[in-house]
Amino acid sequence: MAGTARPDEGQARRPRYAYLGPEGTFTQAALLQVTSADEADLEPCSDVVTALERVRSGDADFAVVPIENSVEGGVNVTLDTLSTGAPLVIVGEMLVPVTFTLCARPGMTLEKVRRISTHPHAWAQCRRWITEHLDGAVHVPATSTAAAAALLASGEPEPGFDAALCSELSARQYGLEVLAAGVADNPHAVTRFVLVARPGRLPEPTGADKTTLMVHLADNEAGALLNMLEQFATRGVNLSRIESRPIGDSLGRYSFSIDAEGHVAEERVQATLIGLHRVCPTVRFLGSYPRADGQRPHVRPGTYDADFRAAREWVGSLLSGYSRVEGD
Numbered sequence: 001m002a003g004t005a006r007p008d009e010g011q012a013r014r015p016r017y018a019y020l021g022p023e024g025t026f027t028q029a030a031l032l033q034v035t036s037a038d039e040a041d042l043e044p045c046s047d048v049v050t051a052l053e054r055v056r057s058g059d060a061d062f063a064v065v066p067i068e069n070s071v072e073g074g075v076n077v078t079l080d081t082l083s084t085g086a087p088l089v090i091v092g093e094m095l096v097p098v099t100f101t102l103c104a105r106p107g108m109t110l111e112k113v114r115r116i117s118t119h120p121h122a123w124a125q126c127r128r129w130i131t132e133h134l135d136g137a138v139h140v141p142a143t144s145t146a147a148a149a150a151l152l153a154s155g156e157p158e159p160g161f162d163a164a165l166c167s168e169l170s171a172r173q174y175g176l177e178v179l180a181a182g183v184a185d186n187p188h189a190v191t192r193f194v195l196v197a198r199p200g201r202l203p204e205p206t207g208a209d210k211t212t213l214m215v216h217l218a219d220n221e222a223g224a225l226l227n228m229l230e231q232f233a234t235r236g237v238n239l240s241r242i243e244s245r246p247i248g249d250s251l252g253r254y255s256f257s258i259d260a261e262g263h264v265a266e267e268r269v270q271a272t273l274i275g276l277h278r279v280c281p282t283v284r285f286l287g288s289y290p291r292a293d294g295q296r297p298h299v300r301p302g303t304y305d306a307d308f309r310a311a312r313e314w315v316g317s318l319l320s321g322y323s324r325v326e327g328d
């Protein structure tokens with residue numbers, strides 16, 4: 001992947017990618033957008049934390065994990081694990097359209113299904129469909145959609161559920177029978193995944209980038225949230241996602257997980273970070289990377305790189321004793 005941090009430069013070994021497995025997850029589909037088993041070692045992990053910790057410990061060079069779904073919102077375990085512990089950075093993002101297949105062992109019929117296993121995010125994306133077609137069916141949580149399918153296919157006599165909600169590929173891969181295809185409350189649902197590495201060389205700016213941050217607000221200060229948001233607004237930096245997450249140590253303390261349009265190499269993003277650093281007690285930089293949709297931000301007049309440079313030069317000229325009236 002052009003511009004991303006390269007694992008152990010100079011060594012001729014295959015890069016290792018940890019991902020939320022087992023084989024057949026939507027996460028694996030995202031991973032296959034950036035590499036393949038021909039060029040890298042692909043290591044399925046049973047959960048998001050394990051995948052990210054493998055990068056932290058150096059056992060993997062990259063991790064691919066889900067971060068946001070268009071129906072269910074942020075993937076909290078990913079947001080929280082990136083926000084605490086040794087630094088990690090996002091170096092790429094991938095989008096995967098998500099619809100599900102309800103599948104089971106041979107002999108099961110749709111009418112008989114009472115307990116369905118899948119990932120909680122998948123369940124949340126199919127709630128209405130389940131109420132309409134299998135009212136009263138119970139959710140049995142699984143670590144991933146493919147893990148539910150794999151358990152059904154394993155021949156385990158008492159898997160604890162009758163059917164799995166997973167990708168069509170998983171249903172085929174694990175030899176299960178399809179009871180219903182195209183299951184989704186929103187047929188256009190998309191999940192966003194991120195490629196995560198240890199801090200290193202940043203991906204080059206492309207003009208269509210995102211910067212991900214985690215910030216804490218000053219405690220018990222009226223207007224602290226507004227003050228934080230103003231740092232973005234006054235520099236013309238648009239946000240594509242903002243959500244609060246409890247910090248965990250006491251009630252009422254929240255951090256904010258933010259995706260901002262632009263790259264840290266751009267002046268308006270740098271000025272925003274400088275502002276945030278001044279007004280927020282904690283600012284964690286979680287990476288600047290190309291947007292998967294290639295969408296360029298609308299740059300407000302006065303916030304181009306050239307505008308910041310010209311303003312800085314003008315102030316510099318004042319310091320050196322040359323008092324030119326700005327605009328002349």
Ligand SMILES: O=C(O)C(=O)C[C@]1(C(=O)O)C=C[C@@H](O)C=C1
Pocket residue numbers: 020024025026027028066069075098119121122143144145146191
């Ligand atoms: O279980 C999977 O297949 C995953 O890749 C995880 C995950 C998620 O965490 O959101 C990914 C896509 C779907 O939205 C449902 C589940």
